[in-house]
Amino acid sequence: MNSFATSLFSRMRLALFRLIHRKNPRIRVGEGLRLNCWLSIKGPGTVVIGDNCVVCSLPGSTAYMTTLYTNAPDARITIGNNVHLVSARFSSRFEISVDDGVLVEDASLMDTDFHTLDISRRPPEDESRETCSIAIGKDVYIGARAFVTKGVALGDGTQVYPGAVVQKSWPAQTFLIGNPAKAFRPQ
Amino acid sequence: MSKLKKLLQLLRSQPATLLTMLPAFARGCFYIVLYRLVSRGRVTIGFPFFCYTRVRITGRGQVRIGKGCSVFINNFERLHIQTLTEDAKVIIGGKCSLGGVTIRCADRIRLGNRILAAAVLIQDVPFSYPVLSSERRDGIQAAPITISDHVWLSGRSVVLSGSSLGEGSVLGICSLLFQQSIGADYLVLGNPGRRPLPIANLLKMRTHEK
Numbered sequence: 129m130n131s132f133a134t135s136l137f138s139r140m141r142l143a144l145f146r147l148i149h150r151k152n153p154r155i156r157v158g159e160g161l162r163l164n165c166w167l168s169i170k171g172p173g174t175v176v177i178g179d180n181c182v183v184c185s186l187p188g189s190t191a192y193m194t195t196l197y198t199n200a201p202d203a204r205i206t207i208g209n210n211v212h213l214v215s216a217r218f219s220s221r222f223e224i225s226v227d228d229g230v231l232v233e234d235a236s237l238m239d240t241d242f243h244t245l246d247i248s249r250r251p252p253e254d255e256s257r258e259t260c261s262i263a264i265g266k267d268v269y270i271g272a273r274a275f276v277t278k279g280v281a282l283g284d285g286t287q288v289y290p291g292a293v294v295q296k297s298w299p300a301q302t303f304l305i306g307n308p309a310k311a312f313r314p315q
Numbered sequence: 316m317s318k319l320k321k322l323l324q325l326l327r328s329q330p331a332t333l334l335t336m337l338p339a340f341a342r343g344c345f346y347i348v349l350y351r352l353v354s355r356g357r358v359t360i361g362f363p364f365f366c367y368t369r370v371r372i373t374g375r376g377q378v379r380i381g382k383g384c385s386v387f388i389n390n391f392e393r394l395h396i397q398t399l400t401e402d403a404k405v406i407i408g409g410k411c412s413l414g415g416v417t418i419r420c421a422d423r424i425r426l427g428n429r430i431l432a433a434a435v436l437i438q439d440v441p442f443s444y445p446v447l448s449s450e451r452r453d454g455i456q457a458a459p460i461t462i463s464d465h466v467w468l469s470g471r472s473v474v475l476s477g478s479s480l481g482e483g484s485v486l487g488i489c490s491l492l493f494q495q496s497i498g499a500d501y502l503v504l505g506n507p508g509r510r511p512l513p514i515a516n517l518l519k520m521r522t523h524e525k
Contacts, residue, residue, distance in 0.1 A: 186397065186419075186443060214444045233444050269442050273473065289441050291473045291491040291506055305493055307506040314456075315494070 138163050158209070165215070166193040173198025173220060178209035178228070185215040186234075195219075199240065208266075216270075223261040227284075230264055234272040235288070237262055241278065265300065335367075339385070342366040360384075361409060368414075372396045376403030376420060381411070381428065389415030392434050396420075399446040408464065419443045422457035427464035427482070435468045439476045463499070473506075485514065 141163040149155045154174045161177065164184035169175050175196050183194050194213045196205050203220045207213075208228040216232035218224055221240035226232075239262045243249040260278040264270075268282050271290035282288070283300030293307040302311045326333050343364030350358040350372060358372050361382030368388050372378055376398025384407065386394045392415035396405055399421040407413070408428035415434035418424060422439050440446055440457045458477035467485045468474070478492040481499035486492060491506040501511035 184444075186447075212444060212448075231442060231444060233442055269445075271442055272436060272438065287441065289493065290436065290438060290475060293506075305507055306491070 134164060141166065167213075168193050168195045169197075170195070171198035171203065172201045173203030173205070175205045175207075177207045178211065180209055181207060181211045181213070183213045199242075221255070221260070222257045224264075225262070226264045227266045227268075229267040230270070231268075232270045235270045235274040235276070237264075237270075237276045239278045336365060339365040339367045346370050354378075369393045370395075374398030374403065374420075375401045376405070378405045378407075380407045381409030383410040385412050387412060387414035389434055391415060392417055397443075399440070399443055421446050422476075423459040425460070426462045427466065429465050430462065430468065431466075432468040433470045435470075435472050435474065437462075437474045441476065458494075483514070484511075 142161060145163060145167060149169065155169055156175070157177045158179035158181065160180040162182045164182065167183045175198065185193070192215050194216050196218045197220070198205060199219065199221045204223045205218055205220050206225040208226055208230070210229050211226055212231045214231070214233040216234070217236040219238045219240070224237055224239055239260050240255060241252050244252045255278070262276060262278065263281040265282055265284040265286065267285050268288070270276065270288045271292070273291050274288045275293045276288070277293070277295050280294050281297040282294070283298060283302070285301045286298055287303050288294060288309065289303065289305040291307070292304050292309040294304060294309040298304060298311065303314055304310065305312055340363070343366040346366055347360045347362065347364055350360060357376070358378045360380045361384065363383045364380070365385035367386060370386055371393065374397050378396055378398065394413050394416055396418045397420070398405060399419060403420040403422060405418055405420045405424045407426045408430065410428055411426060411430040411432070413432055416432050417436050419438045419440070421443070424437060424439055437460060439460050440455055442455055445455050460474055460476065461479040462474070463480060463482040465483045466480050469486060469488045471489045472486045473491040474486070475491065475493040477494040479496040480486065480492070481497055481501065483500045484497050485502045487502060487504035489506065490504050490508055492503065492508045495508055497503055497511050500514045502514055502517060503511045
């Protein structure tokens, strides 16, 4: 009964989601998307979501909906198949690409600094698509309250533990913790 | 009798405090009755429970909260205890102050008496969603967390699996504890927690009085 109700609500949410974004060609959603909580997409950029993705929040938590925001017309968020977004927050100015089987849990991925260091606080001009894009490999786990900054590429199977702030790229199968994130070997 | 005297003294000295305490007390009674009825014995809350904001306890595991705990207002998070598996056990001691604490438990979490906490995340698995869903439950290991009496967990700090804090220790602001066991009377700072500093030496320095 309970699972039936959740599937019914997720279908209603998906219908509403498709109704709202029906005239927007820049948002493409694959088959079998499950919306267990609301997915908010804003901005002028492109958002592509693969097949069998799940968008949810942890049951009973006051945590928030998943947000996929783009800040420029040529910004792009690409999400692969079987990705679980558990109240994740994305903000893109260039490109964020997430591969298959990734779990993002209450974490933020942002590929821009939003402002310059000087007092005018303009949008930064020295950022480019080559240096600032984020690429997340297959089966990466990103834990609660973690943060992935610009220009980071994570290899397949990397696990970012809760509270980590990732500031540079790491190869496959590493375990990251801390601010700034460092690799450790689990016992 | 002495308790009644204390209450009368409080009413005479600061009546506003008592006025805010009364609804909190009523709310606490409501939560005690609610969770006793709803959870079928899995959740037990000790009798004087002062609850200034919402409390949410979910999951199928056991939760025990001691006598005289209070939940203060925190703008961002409420007290939220979630047990991820059926064997999970959360034991909280008496007279704790739990404002904005989030607990996600898959194995065992034990908090002592008289703990101060604010907007803390206590989680004994690195990733909690895979434990809940049947599709992704592989290689996620849980380890118990033990926090002793009189510990102060300050704002936005995180306690992760396999860590323990001794009696009277302090976890600094925005710091993180992971697979470390800290002894009694230490201050821990940093993300991840650096070398603990003994509090007795810090008190000897008394930098603020010079």
